[in-house]
Amino acid sequence: MTAAPAPLPSGIAAHVASYGGTRWLDTLPELLAGLCARWGLEPGRPFTGGSCSWAAPVRTADGAHAVLKVSWPHRESRGEAAALRHWAGDGAIRVLAESAADSAMLLEACDPGTKxxxxxxxxxxxxxxxxxxxxxxxxxxxxxxxxxxxxxxxxxxxxxxxxxxxxxxxxxxxxxxxxxxxxxxxxxxxxxxxxxxxxxxxxxxxxxxxxxxxxxxxxxxxxxxxxxxxxxxxxxxxxxxxxxxxxxxxxxxxxxxxxxxxxxxxxxxxxxxxxxxxxxxxxxxxxxxxxxxxxxxxxxxxxxxxxxx
Known part of the structure; x- marks a missing residue:
């Protein structure tokens, strides 16, 4: 049974809301629960960085580590998966799975991940x-x-x-x-x-x-x-x-x-x-x-x- 995903960090939520993303914020918990159930993910605590997305480390059904990212659907986020696939892991993170309708991606984990x-x-x-x-x-x-x-x-x-x-x-x-x-x-x-x-x-x-x-x-x-x-x-x-x-x-x-x-x-x-x-x-x-x-x-x-x- 998948754990309930933690909510979006308050600073990111405030930023999304300031740009008109309140409705998306309201639907996010249900969306996250559905994605975790569909992909068989156990989510961890969300990352606090970024400004327009929910992202957290997850464990997949086969025990692998990955990252689930769900973006507030806005203009700048639309091409993210296409660009990452264009780079094909050569200098950028890899896409493992995508649900374009949900603005969601399962990404490879980046360890140690120091910025x-x-x-x-x-x-x-x-x-x-x-x-x-x-x-x-x-x-x-x-x-x-x-x-x-x-x-x-x-x-x-x-x-x-x-x-x-x-x-x-x-x-x-x-x-x-x-x-x-x-x-x-x-x-x-x-x-x-x-x-x-x-x-x-x-x-x-x-x-x-x-x-x-x-x-x-x-x-x-x-x-x-x-x-x-x-x-x-x-x-x-x-x-x-x-x-x-x-x-x-x-x-x-x-x-x-x-x-x-x-x-x-x-x-x-x-x-x-x-x-x-x-x-x-x-x-x-x-x-x-x-x-x-x-x-x-x-x-x-x-x-x-x-x-x-």
């Missing part, structure tokens, strides 16, 4: 490891029929949202800075030198230490397009540059380090990060998180010069 963010090694060493992993993910050429959204289409939508929200919220941000971000969101995807499957959320909490490979990526929010889209959260969250006495120099050096490994221009990576941070600020404003929005704008200002703004 790159928490790993006891120097920041630059962690950046190098992650950049090599990301470069490997980008090295697998997209095939027809993946069904993933294109970065160029999504960025056009984001640019329009930034313009609209600037007029709606009037947050007092430098209009030149905002206009530059809008221009980059529209222009960068169209000037890409190659097209890859991007991870979409390559932050240091989504890179885990493993036994099968030294590091594995989890939780993609994939699209196809410019590889330069991906490094922003990695560079800005591994020992954040803002914590240092000269954050602009630290950020410039680290974007250069990652750029050399990826084979991309450092100023292009910085431009992508600048544009993404400005867009993120307006997304945060839209859900009432003004302090977090101001922090995102401060990071964008830090990168403006390197981004050519």
């Amino acid at each position: 790159l963010r928490d790993h006891d090694s120097p920041a630059e060493e962690r950046l190098v490891r992650a950049a090599r992993l990301l470069s490997g993910l980008h090295g697998r050429e997209p095939r027809a029929g993946l069904g993933l959204e294109r970065i160029v289409d999504v960025m056009d939508e984001w640019a329009e949202l930034v313009v609209r929200r600037m007029a709606e919220f009037r947050p007092g941000y430098d209009p030149h800075l905002v206009a530059a971000a809008v221009e980059l969101l529209r222009g960068l995807p169209r000037s890409a030198g190659r097209e890859v499957v991007v991870h979409g959320d390559f932050n240091p909490g989504n890179v885990l230490a493993a036994r099968r490979m030294p590091w594995l990526a989890i939780d993609p929010k994939p699209m196809t397009g410019d590889p330069g889209y991906d490094p922003c959260p990695l560079v800005m969250q591994v020992d954040p540059p803002m914590r240092h006495p000269e954050p602009d120099k630290v950020a410039r050096h680290r974007f250069g380090l990652v750029a050399d490994i990826m084979g991309e221009p450092a100023d292009r990576l910085a431009a992508w990060a600048f544009a993404r941070l400005v867009e993120s600020a307006f997304d945060l404003l839209n859900v009432g998180r003004a302090a977090d929005a101001e922090a995102a704008i401060a990071k964008a200002r830090l990168l403006a010069d390197q981004a050519g703004v």
Whole structure:
């Protein structure tokens, strides 16, 4: 008899609710119970990381260890299984089973599972490891029929949202800075030198230490397009540059380090990060998180010069 799955951690539940996922939260216990019964799973305590999904270690009917993940059905989660299958375990976690109708996957367990963010090694060493992993993910050429959204289409939508929200919220941000971000969101995807499957959320909490490979990526929010889209959260969250006495120099050096490994221009990576941070600020404003929005704008200002703004 399967144990009753524990509820979603409160912090994740609050985040999902802030984006309109209350109905999904209400149906989650029944959904989890059905999945565990169908797949013969004994669930453990849910992981506390992430923002839009319930995930927990499970024991399968044959005694193996795995992870059950059930996502709040939203736009960014739709292509996760397709991207993981595209990478076929080469640098990313493997999909063991999927129930697309339930936005649910059974995934291989990642042991020991230490997050790159928490790993006891120097920041630059962690950046190098992650950049090599990301470069490997980008090295697998997209095939027809993946069904993933294109970065160029999504960025056009984001640019329009930034313009609209600037007029709606009037947050007092430098209009030149905002206009530059809008221009980059529209222009960068169209000037890409190659097209890859991007991870979409390559932050240091989504890179885990493993036994099968030294590091594995989890939780993609994939699209196809410019590889330069991906490094922003990695560079800005591994020992954040803002914590240092000269954050602009630290950020410039680290974007250069990652750029050399990826084979991309450092100023292009910085431009992508600048544009993404400005867009993120307006997304945060839209859900009432003004302090977090101001922090995102401060990071964008830090990168403006390197981004050519």
